[in-house]
Amino acid sequence: MSLLAVTGIRKSFGPVDVLHGVDFKVDAGEVVGLVGDNGAGKSTLMKIVTGMYSADAGDVALEGESILGKTPGERRALGVEMIYQDLALARQQDVAANIFLGREPVRTLMGMKFVDRLTMKRQAQAMIDRLGAKLPAINRPVGSFSGGQQQSVAIARALTFNPKIVIMDEPTAALAVREVQGVLDLIRQLREEGIGVILISHRLNDVLSATDRIVVLHHGRAAANLTTAETNMAEVVSAIVGGSDMVEAAAHEARA
Ligand SMILES: Nc1ncnc2c1ncn2[C@@H]1O[C@H](COP(=O)(O)OP(=O)(O)OP(=O)(O)O)[C@@H](O)[C@H]1O
Ligand SMILES: [Mg+2]
Structure with a gap:
């Protein structure tokens, strides 16, 4: 049984058909790259997994059970975390507030409930x-941070509640070279811990170095499902630009 199984997902926005029946699977401890051209439907497909968007058809199952009826909050509680492409941070709030947004620890004192700011700060600092x-400082509004620093906060938020699966949508887009290596190392560490990781990225070198498998979306269809150890940049690129026909043709050419 897969950790995550997405089957037959269809999605339209008004008259625009974005996903045409996509199947996609991730096992525990597996890192899967999800690549494709701008507008291929990668973010949309993953937002259907987190419940941010509803699907027109198909199913999303976590450890064999459909989660389509669950709210985004319930799916997070079940261990489905996503780092959104736009990060989705509360810019006026500090690091701890962002990490615990909607999941603040509560302490009861003389029958009254308080948000436990001290625990939040301590755990936020530990994760950072x-x-x-x-x-620069953990108690500053994250809106004052650089793009890479904000990315770190979004990653910290995704990892704080012991996720089973972490979806990263362009997690390295705003990062410098050394920080990119940090994220790729982190992905390998998550794999060691048995967490399933989905890495969406246009940086194909990163995808080739950090994943076990690569799924290529082309115009809303899963056009290729490649084992990373058995593929290469040229094959991935031809699937991205041409869809599966091109991959067949390239494979045929290589055999000839
Ligand atoms: N909320 C929305 N309303 C209308 N159309 C949308 C919405 N979200 C996405 N789309 C459309 O769905 C298509 C797929 O978009 P999506 O963001 O999933 O692509 P992507 O593969 O993530 O691209 P990128 O690599 O640029 O992030 C695009 O044509 C986009 O305009
Ligand atoms: Mg996207």
């Missing part, structure tokens, strides 16, 4: 340290 992220 674990990620090796360099932030």
Whole structure:
């Protein structure tokens, strides 16, 4: 049984058909790259997994059970985390507030409930340290941080509640070279811990170096499903630009 199984997903926005029946699977401890041209439907497909968008048809199952009837919050509680392409941070709030947004620990004192800011700060600092992220100050509004620093906060938020699956939508887009290596190392560490990871990225070198498998979306269809160890840049690129026919043709050419 797969950790995550997406089957027959269809989605239209008004008259525009974006996903045409996509199947997609991730096992525990597996890192799957999801690649494709701008507008191929990658973010849309993953937002259907998190419940941010509803599907027109198909199913999303976590450990064999459909989660389509669950809210985004319920899916997070079940261990489905996503780092959104736009990061989706509360810019006026500090690091701890962002990490715990909607899931703040509560303490009861003399019958009254308080948000436990101290625990939040402590755990936020611990996660930032674990990620090796360099932030100017943990108690500053994250809107004042650089793109890479904000990315670190979004990653910390996704990892704080022991996820089963982490979906990263362009997690390295705003990062410098050294920070990119940090994220790729982190992905390998998550794999070791048995977490399923989906990496969406246009940086194909990163995808080739960090994943076990690569799924190519082309015009809303899964055009290729490649084992990373058995593929190469040229094959991935031809699937991205041409869909499966091109991959067949390239494979045929290679055999000839
Ligand atoms: N909320 C929305 N309303 C209308 N159309 C949308 C919406 N979200 C996405 N789309 C459309 O769906 C298509 C797929 O978009 P999506 O963001 O999933 O692509 P993507 O593969 O993530 O691209 P990129 O690599 O640029 O991030 C695009 O044509 C986009 O315009
Ligand atoms: Mg996208």
